[in-house]
Amino acid sequence: MSESEQLRHAMRVTERPGVALDLVAVLRDGRRLRIRRRIAGAGAATLAAGLAVVVGVLVVGAGPDALPTVERPPSIAAAPTPPAVVSPTPPIEPSFPDSPPPTAERTTPPSPLGKVIDSGIRHGTDQRVFFLVPVSVPGQPRVTVGLAAGRRATDGTLTTDVLVNDVRGTDRSAGFHQIGYDEHGSAAPVPTFGYFVGPAKRITGTVDGEQVDARLTRWSVDQQVVVFWFDPAKLTPGDRLDGIIARDSRNRRL
Structure with a gap:
C-alpha cells in the first residue's frame, strides 16, 4: 500500500462508528509522507546534478575517437604582388617656333x-x-x-x-x-x-x-x-x- 493510500485508509477509519480517531497516528503518518516526498525531491535533484556531471565528464574527457575530427583547410600563402613597372617618360623635344622651316631637298622624279x-x-x-x-x-x-x-x-x-x-x-x-x-x-x-x-x-x-x-x-x-x-x-x-x-x-x- 502506498503512503497516500495509507493516509486515506487512516482517515476512513475515523469515519467508522465506534472507531476512535488516533490523531497521533494520523499526524505521524502525514509527517512521514512529507519527509519521504522531500527526500524523493532532493534525490531527484541530486540525480539530475549527477547526470549533468557525468555528461560534463563525458564531453570534457572524450578522447579523439569519441568525436569526429574536423580538419582545417590548409592555409594558402598569398603570392606577393609584383611591383608596378613604370616606364620612363621620354623627354619632350623643345620646339622653336621662330626657327626657319627646313629646306626642301631636291628629289629625283619618276620618268616624265x-x-x-x-x-x-x-x-x-x-x-x-x-x-x-x-x-x-x-x-x-x-x-x-x-x-x-x-x-x-x-x-x-x-x-x-x-x-x-x-x-x-x-x-x-x-x-x-x-x-x-x-x-x-x-x-x-x-x-x-x-x-x-x-x-x-x-x-x-x-x-x-x-x-x-x-x-x-x-x-x-x-x-x-x-x-x-x-x-x-x-x-x-x-x-x-x-x-x-x-x-x-x-x-x-x-
Missing part, C-alpha cells in the same frame, strides 16, 4: 610623261623645266598626273623642286588646276606655274591690280593641257595671285 618643257630660265648651268609625272591619290582614281617644276643638268639628270596635283575630282576637267608657288625662297627660285585644260591662247594673272602675262605651251601627250608659268622678273616667285584668267584665240574668257 611626254616631253620635258624648257622654260628658257637658267640657274647656273641648270635649265628650269616643267614636266608631268604619274601620281596616285588614295580614293581618287581620276587623279593620275601631277605637274613638276624642276631642273635639268647638262648631263640630262632631272630633279624636282615643286610638285603640284589635284587631290579630288579629275585632273582633266576643264579650267585651272592646282597652282604652284615657291614657298621657301630657294637660291634657284621657282616661278609661279600651273596648268589649264582647254583651248587657252592667253593666260593673265593679277597682283595688286596689275596684270601679268604668263608664258605657256601645250603638253605633248594631250594638247588640251596647257602648261603656263610667269617670268620671275615680272612676278616675284612666291607672290600670291589675286586672280587668273584664260582666254581663247578670239580673246573670249574661258
Whole structure:
C-alpha cells in the first residue's frame, strides 16, 4: 500500500462508528509522507546534478575517437604582388617656333610623261623645266598626273623642286588646276606655274591690280593641257595671285 493510500485508509477509519480517531497516528503518518516526498525531491535533484556531471565528464574527457575530427583547410600563402613597372617618360623635344622651316631637298622624279618643257630660265648651268609625272591619290582614281617644276643638268639628270596635283575630282576637267608657288625662297627660285585644260591662247594673272602675262605651251601627250608659268622678273616667285584668267584665240574668257 502506498503512503497516500495509507493516509486515506487512516482517515476512513475515523469515519467508522465506534472507531476512535488516533490523531497521533494520523499526524505521524502525514509527517512521514512529507519527509519521504522531500527526500524523493532532493534525490531527484541530486540525480539530475549527477547526470549533468557525468555528461560534463563525458564531453570534457572524450578522447579523439569519441568525436569526429574536423580538419582545417590548409592555409594558402598569398603570392606577393609584383611591383608596378613604370616606364620612363621620354623627354619632350623643345620646339622653336621662330626657327626657319627646313629646306626642301631636291628629289629625283619618276620618268616624265611626254616631253620635258624648257622654260628658257637658267640657274647656273641648270635649265628650269616643267614636266608631268604619274601620281596616285588614295580614293581618287581620276587623279593620275601631277605637274613638276624642276631642273635639268647638262648631263640630262632631272630633279624636282615643286610638285603640284589635284587631290579630288579629275585632273582633266576643264579650267585651272592646282597652282604652284615657291614657298621657301630657294637660291634657284621657282616661278609661279600651273596648268589649264582647254583651248587657252592667253593666260593673265593679277597682283595688286596689275596684270601679268604668263608664258605657256601645250603638253605633248594631250594638247588640251596647257602648261603656263610667269617670268620671275615680272612676278616675284612666291607672290600670291589675286586672280587668273584664260582666254581663247578670239580673246573670249574661258
